[in-house]
Amino acid sequence: MIKAKKDKVSTLDDTIKAKKKEIDQLEETIVKKNEEPIKLSAGQYIVGSDIPEGRYQVTNVGEGTNFFVYNPSGLPTVNTILGDSIVGTGDFVFFTSDGDMIETLGPVKLIPVE
Numbered sequence: 001m002i003k004a005k006k007d008k009v010s011t012l013d014d015t016i017k018a019k020k021k022e023i024d025q026l027e028e029t030i031v032k033k034n035e036e037p038i039k040l041s042a043g044q045y046i047v048g049s050d051i052p053e054g055r056y057q058v059t060n061v062g063e064g065t066n067f068f069v070y071n072p073s074g075l076p077t078v079n080t081i082l083g084d085s086i087v088g089t090g091d092f093v094f095f096t097s098d099g100d101m102i103e104t105l106g107p108v109k110l111i112p113v114e
Contacts, residue, residue, distance in 0.1 A: 035112040037111045038056075038109070038110040038112075039107070039109050040102070040104055040107065040108050040110065041104075042104055042106050043104065044101055044103045045101070045103075046099070046101055046102075047098055047099065047100040047101070047102065048097075048099060050102075051102060053098050054095070055094070055096075055113050056093070056096065056110040056113060057091050057110075057111040057113050058092050058110050059108065059109050059111065060082035060106065060107070061107040061108060061109055062106060062107055063083060064081065064082050064083020064084070064085055064106070065081070065104055065107070065108060066079075066081055066082075066104070066106075067080050067092065067104050067105075067108060068102070068103040069101070069103075070103070071097075071099070072099035072100065078092065078094050080092050082108065
């Protein structure tokens with residue numbers, strides 16, 4: 001019984017190490033630019049007039065929120081739930097171009113990334 005528990009703990013430790021390595025590799029692929037994050041309250045924003053086009057990492061400020069990006073034709077290119085809840089996906093990285101519309105149902109922060 002004790003040996004089985006020790007084996008299980010060892011397996012879990014190995015899994016944790018592997019996941020930490022995977023997270024480190026993912027974080028290295030997103031390089032934050034030396035620009036200030038853009039804070040948005042709930043609302044709709046037009047890329048090119050309200051927000052510069054580019055690549056962003058969006059993160060929720062608070063509990064979590066629904067987050068959308070629509071292309072100029074009105075078709076959704078991003079539809080996600082931010083946050084660390086059962087349905088939330090955490091942060092999200094996306095590209096946006098002039099004429100896109102960003103809609104957030106709660107406060108978020110856009111972090112420019114390369």
